[in-house]
Amino acid sequence: MNRIRNLFKKDKDKLIVFLTAGYPEINSTEKLVLAAVESGADMIEIGIPFSDPQADGPIIQKASEKALSNGITLDIIFQQVKSIRKKTNIPISLMGYYNPILKRGIDRFLADCVVNEIDGIILPDLPYDEGKEFCNKAKQLGISPILLVAPNTSNKRIEEISNLSNDLIYAVSILGITGNDLSSKKELIKYLNRVKANSSCPFIVGFGIKTNDDVKWFNKYSNGAVVGSHILNHINADEDYVLRANEIINSLSKSS
Amino acid sequence: MQNYLTNYNLPDNKGHFEEYGGKFVPETLIPALHELEKKYLISKKDDLFQKELSTLLKEYSGRETPLYFAKKISETLNTNIWLKREDLNHTGAHKINNALGQVLLANRMGKKRIIAETGAGQHGVATAAAAAKFGLSCKVYMGAEDIERQKLNVFKMNLMGAEIIPVHSGSKTLKDATNEAIRDWVTNVENTFYIIGSSVGPHPYPMIVRDFQSIIGIETKKQFKEKTGKSLPDRLVACIGGGSNALGLFYPFIEDKVRIIGVEAAGKGLNTEQHAATVTKGEFGVLHGAASLILQNGDGQINLPHSVSAGLDYPGIGPEHCYLKKINRVEYVSATDDEALEAFSWMSKMEGIIPALETAHAIAYIKKLKNVKNEDIILNLSGRGDKDINTVAKELGIHL
Numbered sequence: 001m002n003r004i005r006n007l008f009k010k011d012k013d014k015l016i017v018f019l020t021a022g023y024p025e026i027n028s029t030e031k032l033v034l035a036a037v038e039s040g041a042d043m044i045e046i047g048i049p050f051s052d053p054q055a056d057g058p059i060i061q062k063a064s065e066k067a068l069s070n071g072i073t074l075d076i077i078f079q080q081v082k083s084i085r086k087k088t089n090i091p092i093s094l095m096g097y098y099n100p101i102l103k104r105g106i107d108r109f110l111a112d113c114v115v116n117e118i119d120g121i122i123l124p125d126l127p128y129d130e131g132k133e134f135c136n137k138a139k140q141l142g143i144s145p146i147l148l149v150a151p152n153t154s155n156k157r158i159e160e161i162s163n164l165s166n167d168l169i170y171a172v173s174i175l176g177i178t179g180n181d182l183s184s185k186k187e188l189i190k191y192l193n194r195v196k197a198n199s200s201c202p203f204i205v206g207f208g209i210k211t212n213d214d215v216k217w218f219n220k221y222s223n224g225a226v227v228g229s230h231i232l233n234h235i236n237a238d239e240d241y242v243l244r245a246n247e248i249i250n251s252l253s254k255s256s
Numbered sequence: 257m258q259n260y261l262t263n264y265n266l267p268d269n270k271g272h273f274e275e276y277g278g279k280f281v282p283e284t285l286i287p288a289l290h291e292l293e294k295k296y297l298i299s300k301k302d303d304l305f306q307k308e309l310s311t312l313l314k315e316y317s318g319r320e321t322p323l324y325f326a327k328k329i330s331e332t333l334n335t336n337i338w339l340k341r342e343d344l345n346h347t348g349a350h351k352i353n354n355a356l357g358q359v360l361l362a363n364r365m366g367k368k369r370i371i372a373e374t375g376a377g378q379h380g381v382a383t384a385a386a387a388a389k390f391g392l393s394c395k396v397y398m399g400a401e402d403i404e405r406q407k408l409n410v411f412k413m414n415l416m417g418a419e420i421i422p423v424h425s426g427s428k429t430l431k432d433a434t435n436e437a438i439r440d441w442v443t444n445v446e447n448t449f450y451i452i453g454s455s456v457g458p459h460p461y462p463m464i465v466r467d468f469q470s471i472i473g474i475e476t477k478k479q480f481k482e483k484t485g486k487s488l489p490d491r492l493v494a495c496i497g498g499g500s501n502a503l504g505l506f507y508p509f510i511e512d513k514v515r516i517i518g519v520e521a522a523g524k525g526l527n528t529e530q531h532a533a534t535v536t537k538g539e540f541g542v543l544h545g546a547a548s549l550i551l552q553n554g555d556g557q558i559n560l561p562h563s564v565s566a567g568l569d570y571p572g573i574g575p576e577h578c579y580l581k582k583i584n585r586v587e588y589v590s591a592t593d594d595e596a597l598e599a600f601s602w603m604s605k606m607e608g609i610i611p612a613l614e615t616a617h618a619i620a621y622i623k624k625l626k627n628v629k630n631e632d633i634i635l636n637l638s639g640r641g642d643k644d645i646n647t648v649a650k651e652l653g654i655h656l
Contacts, residue, residue: 051557052431052543054438055282061425073555098280099541103556125280125542129270150284152445161283175284176443 003091018228022072024237040253048096057179093120179229271459273579323479349639355382357468362449375430376566377409379453384418454498455574458545469504497568501638521563522590530562564593565613591620612639
C-alpha cells in the first residue's frame, strides 16, 4: 500500500506540512508531526538537515543549522520515524539533499526507508537527469520519488519528470528558494495549468505559501499545498512550540 | 608512475568525468545551464568571440605572461625551474582569464547582472574589473570571515563598483558564499549570469573555466619550446584549491609525456582535522552542483576546511581533478601552512617575487625536491602576494 497514491486519489483540499527533523529540539520531531496530524495536515515532509542547503531560504537554513547543532543525524531521524509510524498512518516523505544520502549509500538509505515505512523522497539537488537510477530503485521498493518542476521547466520536461516520478511531483511556485514571496497570480495560474496539462501524475505546490487563503487557492489549481518556512518561522525552543504549531496548522487547514 | 593518456575527451555530453561532475542543482537552474552550455559551445567555435577574448587578454590583462627562468632557485636545486608568471596579469592572478571569458559570454547572452562568489577575493576582484569594463552590475558574495581577512580586496572591489554581500551563514567562508550565490542565481536566473571562479560547480562550468584558463598551458608550451628548443618540460606543478590555475596549466599537456603534480593545502597537517586536502583526504559526494571528492563527516555533512590561504580553503575540488587522480594521470601531494609560509619567504628572497599564499604551496613542493638533476620543471605562479601581506605578517608575529 502506498499512502501517497491513496491520498491523492481523494478529491479534497490537501495541506502538506514540512518540518525540519530535530528542530527546535532534537526530540521535537515526533511531537510536531503528531501535532500536525491532529491539526489537519494530510501529508508530512520531514526535512533532513544539511550543512549546505542551497535551495533553502534563511528560515529553513537556520532551522537546519539548529537541528544539526542539536545533534540530529539520519540514524536518529529513522528512529524517530519508526516511533511516529506506530502512532499515525499519514503519508510521510523525507526531504533533503543528496550528499547525506550518497554518504549513507543509496541502497542502505532506501532499505531504511522501507523498514521505517517512508512513503516518498524529495531531493531538490537530484534533478531528473542525474536521478534516474535513484528514482527507479525507490519505485521498485514501493517508495515514491517526488521530483520537482519549476516555472521555467518546459512542457516536455514536465511530462518526462512526472513519468519518472510516477506518483507525485512537486511544483516550485517561484523561481527561487524556500520562503520567498510569491509572484503574480496571473503568471502562477498559467504555470500551474501548464503543469496540470503536462504532468502524468498529481502535483503539489510549495515555496512561499503562508496563509489559509493561499492553501485554498493553490488547491484550486493543483492537488495540494506545502507549507514549511512559515511554520518553522513561528516556532522555537523557548516556548510551547507544539501548541504554537497546533494553532498555525489549524488555521492553515480550516476549510471555511 | 603516471598513466599517460591519448584521445582525452572529457567531460562527456552530460558533463561527467565518469562518476564525477554532472549537474546536481535545483530544477530551476537546469534550463539556465542548458542555455549556457549551448551558447558556450557556439562561442567556442566562433572566431569573432575568440578574437575578442584574445584581444582583451592581450590589451586589458597584459598577456602573454612571461615564462621566466628562475636562475637562483634553479642553481640551488640543481635543476631548471621555470615560473609561468600569472601573477603579472591585471588584477594580480590567473582569475582574470576566466572572468573575462565569462563576462564576454554574459554579454553575448544579454545578461545585465553579474554575480560571483569569492574566497580570497581574487576572483571577486577579477570579476568586478571585467564587469566594470563592460558596464554590467556586479554583486559579489563573500563570507563575513573572509571579508575580515581580505580587506584590501574588498576595498578594491568596491572601488570598481561591485557590491559586496557579506555571508553570515555556516562557516562564513567560501563554501557559504557559494551557497548564497547559488540561491541568488535560482531567484534571479532570468537576468543573471553567475560567474563561477574555479573549475567547480555544475556542468558546464568546470569545462568552461578549464577552457578559459587553458591559455596558461597553451602559452607555456609555446614559450618553453622557443626558449629551450626542447619539445616538452619534464614536470608541471601547480597549487590546487578548486583547481582552475592547475587545470589551466595541465590541460594542454594532458596527452603529453609530462609528469604533472598538483599541490593541495595540508593546513596544520593531514593528520589533523584542519586541512583542505580534498583529493588526498576527501570522499565521494555532491556539493555545489557536482559530484566530486569532498571533505565530509560520517553523516555526509560538509566539514570545515582549513588553510592559511583563503583561496585554498574549500571543502570540495573540481570534478576533473578527481578523475585525473582516479586514472593516475596527475599526482596529488600537499604542503602545510608552515611549509607554504616558508616557501613564501624563500621565493621572495631568492627571486624577488612575492607569490600568493596559494602559489606558495606549489613552491613548497619544489623547495623539497631532492636529487632531481637537470629536469625542466614548470611552476604556475598563479598569483601575487600583495593580498596576503597582512596574513603573513601576522603569522610571522609582525605588526604592520
